Amino acid sequence: MLVAYLEKIGRGMIALLENCGRIVLLLSDPEPFKRRPNMNHVLHQMAHLGVDSLPIVLLTILFTGMVMTVQISHEFIKYGAQSSVGGVIAIAMGRELAPVLTGVVVAGRVGAAITAEIGSMKVTEQIDALRVMAISPIAYLVVPRLIACMMMLPLLVVFADVIGTIGGYLVATLYSGIGSFTFLQSIKVFTVVNDVTGGLVKAVVFGAIIALVGCYKGLNAPAGAEGVGKATTGSVVASIILIFVSNYFLSLMLYR
Amino acid sequence: MIKLVNLSMNYQGKQVLENINLEIATGETMVIIGPSGSGKSTLLRLIVGLVRPTSGEIWIDGQEISQLKEAELNQIRLRMGMVFQYSALFDSMSVGENVAFGLRQHTSMSEAEIAKVVSRKLRMVGLFGKENIMPNELSGGMKKRVSLARAIAVNPQIVLYDEPTAGLDPIMSGKIDRLITSTRRIMGVTSVVVTHHMSSAFSIADRIAMIYGGRIIELGTVDEFRQSQDPIVQQFIHGTKTPGLLARRRTKTEC
Numbered sequence: 001m002l003v004a005y006l007e008k009i010g011r012g013m014i015a016l017l018e019n020c021g022r023i024v025l026l027l028s029d030p031e032p033f034k035r036r037p038n039m040n041h042v043l044h045q046m047a048h049l050g051v052d053s054l055p056i057v058l059l060t061i062l063f064t065g066m067v068m069t070v071q072i073s074h075e076f077i078k079y080g081a082q083s084s085v086g087g088v089i090a091i092a093m094g095r096e097l098a099p100v101l102t103g104v105v106v107a108g109r110v111g112a113a114i115t116a117e118i119g120s121m122k123v124t125e126q127i128d129a130l131r132v133m134a135i136s137p138i139a140y141l142v143v144p145r146l147i148a149c150m151m152m153l154p155l156l157v158v159f160a161d162v163i164g165t166i167g168g169y170l171v172a173t174l175y176s177g178i179g180s181f182t183f184l185q186s187i188k189v190f191t192v193v194n195d196v197t198g199g200l201v202k203a204v205v206f207g208a209i210i211a212l213v214g215c216y217k218g219l220n221a222p223a224g225a226e227g228v229g230k231a232t233t234g235s236v237v238a239s240i241i242l243i244f245v246s247n248y249f250l251s252l253m254l255y256r
Numbered sequence: 257m258i259k260l261v262n263l264s265m266n267y268q269g270k271q272v273l274e275n276i277n278l279e280i281a282t283g284e285t286m287v288i289i290g291p292s293g294s295g296k297s298t299l300l301r302l303i304v305g306l307v308r309p310t311s312g313e314i315w316i317d318g319q320e321i322s323q324l325k326e327a328e329l330n331q332i333r334l335r336m337g338m339v340f341q342y343s344a345l346f347d348s349m350s351v352g353e354n355v356a357f358g359l360r361q362h363t364s365m366s367e368a369e370i371a372k373v374v375s376r377k378l379r380m381v382g383l384f385g386k387e388n389i390m391p392n393e394l395s396g397g398m399k400k401r402v403s404l405a406r407a408i409a410v411n412p413q414i415v416l417y418d419e420p421t422a423g424l425d426p427i428m429s430g431k432i433d434r435l436i437t438s439t440r441r442i443m444g445v446t447s448v449v450v451t452h453h454m455s456s457a458f459s460i461a462d463r464i465a466m467i468y469g470g471r472i473i474e475l476g477t478v479d480e481f482r483q484s485q486d487p488i489v490q491q492f493i494h495g496t497k498t499p500g501l502l503a504r505r506r507t508k509t510e511c
Contacts, residue, residue: 031327125344132304132338133358133410134330 019238023216032139041144049110049145050152054159056109057102061160064097065089065167073176085176086183087190089168090161094195095255098160100247103206106153107239111214114145115235118218119228127219137219146211153207154200161196198254205250206243213239257282258303258414258446263312265298265470272298274470276312282413285440285447287457289492290467296450297341299467300416303448304338305329316414334362337407337445341419343399345391351378351402352387358410377405380442381435397428401435408439415439417449421456433459454493458482466492 027033073085118141121127130137165187172178214235221231258280265273273295280286288296301307302314305321314322316332324332345354355374359365365373371387378384381401391399400420407415417436421429433456440447451457457464457478464481466474466489474481474489484490 029326121346124347125340125342126346128301128306129338129340129344129346131306132333132336133361134333135361136326136330 016238016241019216020242022220023212026138026142026212026216026219029138032136032143035136035139035143037139037143037147041140042147045144045148046152049106049113049148050156053106053109053152053156057105057156057160058163060101060105061093061098061164062167064101065093065164066171068092068097069168069171070175073172073178077176077178082176082178083182083186084190085172085178086168086186088186089172090165090187090191091195093161093164093168094191094199095251096199096247098157098164099199099202099206100243102153102156102160102203103210103243103247104240106149106156106206107210107213107243108236110149111210111235111239112232114211114214115218115221115232116228118215119221119231122219122221123223123225123228141219142211142215145215146208149207149211150204151207153210154203157199157203158196161199194254198250201254202247202250205246209242209246210239213242257315257317258448259313259315260299260303261313261315263299263302263314264310265295265302265307266310267298271470273302273309273467276467276472278465278472278475280446280448282446283440283444285436285449285460285462287449287451287461287464288467289450289452289454289457289464291452291492294467295470296452296467297418300338300418300448300450304333304336304416334410335412336414336416337410337412338416339400339403339407339418339420341422343391343396343403345394345399345402345406347391349391350387351383351389351391351394354391354402355387355405355409357406362410373409374405377409378402380408380439381405382431397424397431400424400432404432404435404439408443408445411443412445414446414448417447417451419450419452421451421453426455429453429456430459432456436460 069085069089072088073082076082076085076088118127121141127137130140169180169183172183173180217231217235217238221228258278260276260278263273263276264271276299278286288299290296298307302309303316305324309322312322313320317335319332321329321332346357349357352371352374355377356370359370359373374387375384378386381404383398383401383405386398386402391402394402404420420432420436424432436447436449437460439445447460449456449460461478463475463477465472466481468488474484474486476484481489482493
């Protein structure tokens with residue numbers, strides 16, 4: 001019973017590592033990256049993957065900032081530390097909450113869309129048609145999405161940092177009774193530039209993870225509608241797992 | 257010229273193709289027939305380099321391609337076009353954009369020149385003026401014709417057809433057959449056509465090869481093929497379980 005359970009975990013780990021290896025192999029051939037990407041295509045992907053994700057990202061982070069402030073302001077006021085609330089919210093937003101939650105939301109929305117689109121191209125032989133026409137699917141499909149995700153995720157995180165902190169500010173001042181000046185002064189005292197830039201570095205990595213996992217799963221989608229569905233689900237799950245795991249190591253590296 | 261030497265393909269433990277030897281001359285139309293799952297489409301995919309053979313050699317115009325890298329293969333593919341079984345049109349692009357795709361990617365032609373070529377190729381396949389229609393608005397036969405226009409847009413020397421008449425009514429099948437013939441006549445291309453429609457095979461082929469169980473069991477001209485004594489070939493031609501029966505009856509009637 002125990003052995004079977006351990007075997008199951010082991011198989012899952014091996015499959016995850018195999019997938020990671022294959023994703024890296026996507027990048028092993030430098031040829032598709034030498035060609036200048038079609039900028040129209042890149043801009044289209046930036047609009048589709050980035051701009052269209054802005055409302056859901058803002059909504060998620062706004063309420064996260066608000067609820068976090070509700071929770072911590074109550075405790076901080078109890079210990080007389082209300083002057084730290086603004087700083088704590090801003091640091092949490094900049095370092096962890098904004099990049100990670102933006103990554104998760106975009107993985108759910110964009111990663112799934114990338115896999116579904118490329119997966120349906122695969123099962124309808126459109127990927128083969130590209131190859132027969134001497135066009136690398138990596139150059140034509142993966143590179144523009146990779147560039148778009150790596151550029152747009154940090155931009156989304158900047159908006160998320162701002163809106164999350166605004167959410168916190170509104171709750172702190174209107175609900176918890178913390179003064180506006182105290183909140184803003186706390187942000188000024190506690191936060192440093194690295195809190196924001198570190199989050200942006202994370203966002204670039206998360207963007208790459210979302211694009212590469214989404215493309216990889218799409219390019220390797222099993223045949224049929226069911227196959228595309230499974231690949232899409234797998235893409236979201238793998239992206240989110242990789243975002244959380246890489247977030248830990250990035251935090252260790254960036255905020256030692 | 258396309259030359260396959262001792263070509264074998266093993267997929268997931270199953271021998272799909274075994275020791276295939278075949279030469280297709282420049283400008284020839286070779287039709288590959290065989291029952292479903294016999295390895296016909298795999299043969300096309302091997303020729304265009306979409307899959308690699310387990311063993312054997314594939315020669316295209318004097319160059320062995322089975323071990324080439326993808327970038328090197330792309331140079332060979334520029335001389336090829338392929339019509340896929342389910343057309344494989346890019347569904348996010350209009351008909352015109354589909355046909356223009358290869359030209360935009362591989363040539364430095366201006367948009368005006370590309371538009372002229374697209375218009376000419378669509379006229380060739382009987383779809384003049386349909387540039388702005390989306391693939392999901394097309395019938396099966398029209399999709400096949402757009403797929404052919406896209407395949408020949410870059411003036412390839414070799415055109416591969418994977419089941420070009422599958423799922424089409426007899427009238428549309430005849431139209432596609434005539435297009436294959438006229439494409440060869442006008443452009444002088446080497447054609448490899450995979451089909452299991454015998455009427456198509458007989459109307460377009462210079463030579464026919466029959467694959468059965470992963471091997472070529474018959475190869476010859478249309479007349480040689482009709483007169484084959486192989487019971488499997490006769491069964492495939494006449495679609496009957498009593499091989500050669502219809503052929504014998506026809507011979508009696510003709511006498």
